[in-house]
Amino acid sequence: MAGEDEKGKGKARAAGGGPPKLDRRDLLMGLSTVPALGLFGYAWNKQRQYQQARAEAATAPPVAPADLQEINVALIGAGAQGQVLTEAMLRIPGLRFRAVCDIWTEYNQKRVVNTLKRFKHEVNGYEDYREMLDKEKAIDAVMIATPDFWHAQHTIDCLKAGKHVYCEKEMSNTLEGARSMVLAARDTGKLLQIGHQRRSNPRYIHCYEKLLTEAKLLGRIVTVYGQWNRGVTPDLGAPDRYVIPETRLTQYGFKDMHQFRNWRWYKGKGGGPIVDLGSHQIDIYSWFLGANPSHVMASGGQLYYDPKTHEWYDTVMVVYDYDTPLGPAKAYYQTQTTNGSQGYFENFMGDQGTLLISESEVNNAGSLYRDPNAPAWDEWIQKGYVSAPQLQEVKEKSDTGAIADVRESVAPDRHTVPVALRDPYHQPHLQNFFDTVRGKAKLNCPPEVAYETAVAVLKVNEAIEAGFRLSFKAEDFKI
Amino acid sequence: MRDGGPDVEGGLGIAGPRELGDVRRFSHEAMATSFEVYAVHPDERYAAQAAQAAFELTDRLERELSRFVPNSDITRVNHLVAGEGARVGPSTMECLVIARHLFDLTGGAFDPSIGTGLASLELDADDFMVRATIDGVQIDLGAIGKGYAVDLMAELLEEWGLQHALVHGGFSSVLALEPPPGRDGWPLTLSDPGAPSRVLARLSVCQTALGASGVRKGDHIVDPRTGEPARGRKAAWVALPRPARAGAEASAEGPRMAAAAVTDALTTAMMLLSIEEIAALCERSPGLEAWVLPESVGGPPGEADLIYFGGRL
Ligand SMILES: NC(=O)c1ccc[n+]([C@@H]2O[C@H](COP(=O)([O-])OP(=O)(O)OC[C@H]3O[C@@H](n4cnc5c(N)ncnc54)[C@H](O)[C@@H]3O)[C@@H](O)[C@H]2O)c1
Numbered sequence: 177m178a179g180e181d182e183k184g185k186g187k188a189r190a191a192g193g194g195p196p197k198l199d200r201r202d203l204l205m206g207l208s209t210v211p212a213l214g215l216f217g218y219a220w221n222k223q224r225q226y227q228q229a230r231a232e233a234a235t236a237p238p239v240a241p242a243d244l245q246e247i248n249v250a251l252i253g254a255g256a257q258g259q260v261l262t263e264a265m266l267r268i269p270g271l272r273f274r275a276v277c278d279i280w281t282e283y284n285q286k287r288v289v290n291t292l293k294r295f296k297h298e299v300n301g302y303e304d305y306r307e308m309l310d311k312e313k314a315i316d317a318v319m320i321a322t323p324d325f326w327h328a329q330h331t332i333d334c335l336k337a338g339k340h341v342y343c344e345k346e347m348s349n350t351l352e353g354a355r356s357m358v359l360a361a362r363d364t365g366k367l368l369q370i371g372h373q374r375r376s377n378p379r380y381i382h383c384y385e386k387l388l389t390e391a392k393l394l395g396r397i398v399t400v401y402g403q404w405n406r407g408v409t410p411d412l413g414a415p416d417r418y419v420i421p422e423t424r425l426t427q428y429g430f431k432d433m434h435q436f437r438n439w440r441w442y443k444g445k446g447g448g449p450i451v452d453l454g455s456h457q458i459d460i461y462s463w464f465l466g467a468n469p470s471h472v473m474a475s476g477g478q479l480y481y482d483p484k485t486h487e488w489y490d491t492v493m494v495v496y497d498y499d500t501p502l503g504p505a506k507a508y509y510q511t512q513t514t515n516g517s518q519g520y521f522e523n524f525m526g527d528q529g530t531l532l533i534s535e536s537e538v539n540n541a542g543s544l545y546r547d548p549n550a551p552a553w554d555e556w557i558q559k560g561y562v563s564a565p566q567l568q569e570v571k572e573k574s575d576t577g578a579i580a581d582v583r584e585s586v587a588p589d590r591h592t593v594p595v596a597l598r599d600p601y602h603q604p605h606l607q608n609f610f611d612t613v614r615g616k617a618k619l620n621c622p623p624e625v626a627y628e629t630a631v632a633v634l635k636v637n638e639a640i641e642a643g644f645r646l647s648f649k650a651e652d653f654k655i
Numbered sequence: 656m657r658d659g660g661p662d663v664e665g666g667l668g669i670a671g672p673r674e675l676g677d678v679r680r681f682s683h684e685a686m687a688t689s690f691e692v693y694a695v696h697p698d699e700r701y702a703a704q705a706a707q708a709a710f711e712l713t714d715r716l717e718r719e720l721s722r723f724v725p726n727s728d729i730t731r732v733n734h735l736v737a738g739e740g741a742r743v744g745p746s747t748m749e750c751l752v753i754a755r756h757l758f759d760l761t762g763g764a765f766d767p768s769i770g771t772g773l774a775s776l777e778l779d780a781d782d783f784m785v786r787a788t789i790d791g792v793q794i795d796l797g798a799i800g801k802g803y804a805v806d807l808m809a810e811l812l813e814e815w816g817l818q819h820a821l822v823h824g825g826f827s828s829v830l831a832l833e834p835p836p837g838r839d840g841w842p843l844t845l846s847d848p849g850a851p852s853r854v855l856a857r858l859s860v861c862q863t864a865l866g867a868s869g870v871r872k873g874d875h876i877v878d879p880r881t882g883e884p885a886r887g888r889k890a891a892w893v894a895l896p897r898p899a900r901a902g903a904e905a906s907a908e909g910p911r912m913a914a915a916a917v918t919d920a921l922t923t924a925m926m927l928l929s930i931e932e933i934a935a936l937c938e939r940s941p942g943l944e945a946w947v948l949p950e951s952v953g954g955p956p957g958e959a960d961l962i963y964f965g966g967r968l
Contacts, residue, residue: 266783267742294745295783413704415815537725597726598734 253322273297328353370626376605394526400507448488542593666848667867681706688825735787766879802919866918891925
């Protein structure tokens with residue numbers, strides 16, 4: 177035991193690079209003796225309030241309470257994401273589904289209409305969104321989850337028809353499209369929220385507001401790394417019996433069933449994995465860095481899939497430059513579709529600490545590391561902004577060597593983000609939209625913000641084609 | 656196809672998959688196990704796409720049903736305190752309703768709340784609301800979720816026109832649809848989980864779900880009724896024919912019969928129920944069959960005989 181004590185001390189010193197910080201250790205020991213203290217105070221309360229609000233919402237009857245104005249909603253695009261949005265919206269009180277529009281009437285449309293009927297929403301199905309807008313006058317808000325190349329037209333026509341719109345990312349497959357959406361929102365005075373849902377995720381908001389802005393735990397962020405890697409999967413198909421007739425496909429801009437199902441890979445329809453996946457995370461880069469990029473260089477290739485049916489790059493590696501309020505920074509982003517190693521996450525590296533976070537809490541609970549020379553985080557631990565390092569376990573294991581063991585566990589300084597998201601990923605972002613419709617909130621992703629992200633992201637494909645570094649001007653991001 | 660002997664795990668397997676001819680196999684990791692689709696179809700690409708769609712369904716179910724996923728329906732349910740309610744998706748509700756039904760049917764031997772109070776959760780299937788009447792109910796659908804996923808995967812494959820197929824989740828839950836052409840069933844083996852080469856029974860099945868539960872030497876499962884470790888069983892298997900129309904709605908007597916979910920849950924119960932109780936359950940339930948491998952007392956290890964229940968013999 178004595179030997180272990182010595183070892184422990186030595187480690188603590190080496191790691192700290194100076195004399196052991198007794199005050200800090202004592203404080204942590206104090207915390208460790210009271211169960212659940214790592215989550216006390218701010219974070220605990222916040223989590224509790226959040227859960228209470230959610231529980232109240234959940235126990236509320238499906239019809240909105242008297243003081244809650246019921247919002248009539250419609251969905252355009254009942255595919256994979258349309259179904260995810262629908263499921264999340266079914267958990268939000270005060271919504272009344274009126275209509276579902278999808279050109280795949282025999283499959284996706286039918287599925288969503290049936291689900292909604294099971295939840296007692298009497299909805300009408302439409303193939304043509306214009307017919308829906310003509311007939312369903314009561315609709316207040318439209319959710320758009322069609323392929324990217326349809327977003328601008330769908331959004332603008334809905335706004336002009338007097339509806340508020342929640343439109344999925346990527347805002348549009350072209351900058352002109354995205355720009356015209358911003359202008360339409362301004363002209364009509366209707367709300368437009370773009371589906372970068374991390375902007376409303378309580379975990380990301382906690383990181384931005386509390387950890388980066390208030391506590392400045394990372395110091396100055398100089399580099400960022402992020403990725404979304406996926407393993408090989410077959411192209412999307414469709415059951416034989418539900419194949420869409422060719423005339424309908426062409427009417428809506430698809431050359432065949434393969435393109436209809438795999439539009440993401442086609443030029444003029446989607447933007448490939450960098451736009452599909454990268455846009456979520458590059459949006460966070462700008463948000464957390466407090467700046468839009470100044471330059472971009474990128475390499476990409478059609479390395480693996482049939483280039484005839486995969487017109488966009490299956491592998492992309494990007495480096496952005498930023499002039500942040502705290503100084504210059506570089507951010508790397510990678511997406512590839514042939515190996516899912518380590519999935520998806522964003523890693524912000526500052527001179528005083530590291531924040532490693534992912535939307536998927538299963539994959540990454542949100543890790544924080546303090547640089548050994550950075551100021552202690554005791555205050556933030558006490559406030560509940562970050563968890564205490566896990567001390568209890570280590571302490572219990574030893575009877576006499578408590579101090580040494582505590583030090584040993586302090587050395588790596590791994591903390592976690594003590595806020596959990598218990599709802600489906602998109603629910604808080606949708607809730608923010610509906611709260612804003614009711615005049616009780618501000619949009620977390622208005623079109624101007626999503627436009628800035630579109631500018632940063634769509635430029636990657638251009639940079640790959642150009643083969644050299646491209647620069648952004650400040651006015652590129654403004655409309 | 657894998658080379659060599661049978662594909663076996665935990666006491667249930669496919670005999671000689673290599674001899675099955677034109678069967679394609681697709682695998683996917685989910686719910687901490689390996690899901691597989693065996694299917695006969697002339698178009699490899701089409702079959703792969705159908706299997707992929709089935710695997711995506713499994714991933715979605717895992718996101719809703721897993722207690723390890725921080726924002727799943729089940730995690731939300733597990734955080735309810737008395738008087739609170741949570742809205743859940745249709746799949747979660749259906750799986751919970753089936754689970755509740757089997758809890759009642761087995762007198763609590765199958766208990767996804769492991770003694771924390773399943774009966775104190777109100778399942779409002781009309782409104783898709785789960786309400787807690789006490790604090791601290793902890794649901795773990797681990798003993799039914801794989802089976803339920805297998806049921807839904809099979810329905811999806813049929814929708815895609817892949818009738819000649821077999822789906823399984825880690826071999827603890829198997830659902831055989833139509834057999835490969837020229838065969839009267841999918842050849843399955845029941846074997847000693849401690850000694851997989853010791854085949855105890857061979858079956859040829861179609862439109863049937865088979866579930867397996869077993870313990871390796873030294874392991875035990877906890878009886879949720881007593882909280883004590885259960886002894887005396889090495890393995891149990893349950894077979895149940897699939898109802899004529901798989902997607903059929905729930906009837907007045909109970910939830911719709913998702914055959915693989917039911918067998919998955921029942922195998923856990925059969926590890927705990929007495930021989931008399933198992934016999935009575937099989938008698939009351941037409942079509943239900945069970946095999947139980949007792950722990951050998953005395954004698955050389957692994958030599959106890961299989962006990963069969965049901966109408967086959
Ligand atoms: N926020 C997120 O996390 C997230 C995740 C996935 C997808 N998305 C976005 O959601 C959108 C849809 O993606 P998806 O994966 O659901 O695609 P999908 O191909 O599965 O679904 C698209 C649906 O739109 C329908 N559709 C196509 N053109 C139409 C038209 N003109 N009118 C009406 N319906 C039409 C199709 O029939 C299909 O059902 C995309 O913009 C995508 O980027 C966002």
